[in-house]
Amino acid sequence: MKKLSWLFVILIIFLVLIFVVRSESASVAKKISIGDRVFKVEVANELVTLTQGLSGKGSLAVDEGMLFIFSDKKIRNFWMKDMNFPIDLIWLDDNIVVGWQENMAIPEVGTKLKKYPSPQPVNRVLEIPANSISTMDIQKGMIINLDI
Numbered sequence: 001m002k003k004l005s006w007l008f009v010i011l012i013i014f015l016v017l018i019f020v021v022r023s024e025s026a027s028v029a030k031k032i033s034i035g036d037r038v039f040k041v042e043v044a045n046e047l048v049t050l051t052q053g054l055s056g057k058g059s060l061a062v063d064e065g066m067l068f069i070f071s072d073k074k075i076r077n078f079w080m081k082d083m084n085f086p087i088d089l090i091w092l093d094d095n096i097v098v099g100w101q102e103n104m105a106i107p108e109v110g111t112k113l114k115k116y117p118s119p120q121p122v123n124r125v126l127e128i129p130a131n132s133i134s135t136m137d138i139q140k141g142m143i144i145n146l147d148i
Helices: 002-026 047-052
Strands: 030-034 037-044 064-074 087-093 096-104 122-129 145-147
Touching: 030 064, 037 047, 037 122
Parallel strands: 037 064
Antiparallel strands: 030 037, 030 145, 064 122, 087 096, 087 122
């Protein structure tokens, strides 16, 4: 019986360590290069982070963003639910720019949330601070360097 108790304790410790390591690795910033601009991005690739996105976050620095990675390619709809600041959004087919949406505004309270659909099926979406796209020479077909 004592042996079983020790195995149970070891199993719990092991599971906690896995959770801690996984949480830390998920929060490590990755880099994305768009022309001569480099963004440190948080990667969202699990249901919880894909759903949460930047909702509730206070702000983004000029060199920060979030990269959403999906397991399949399809039309994606994004909205500004619970956002506290406007953003720019770049639609990506793997690492190729297929479109963008500039200055997605914070929704007014009590209004129906506007949805922003991708122009074609995509498997990645990059959110960066508002007005970033207007300062860069973004073009359809441009290749984004992803250090993920």
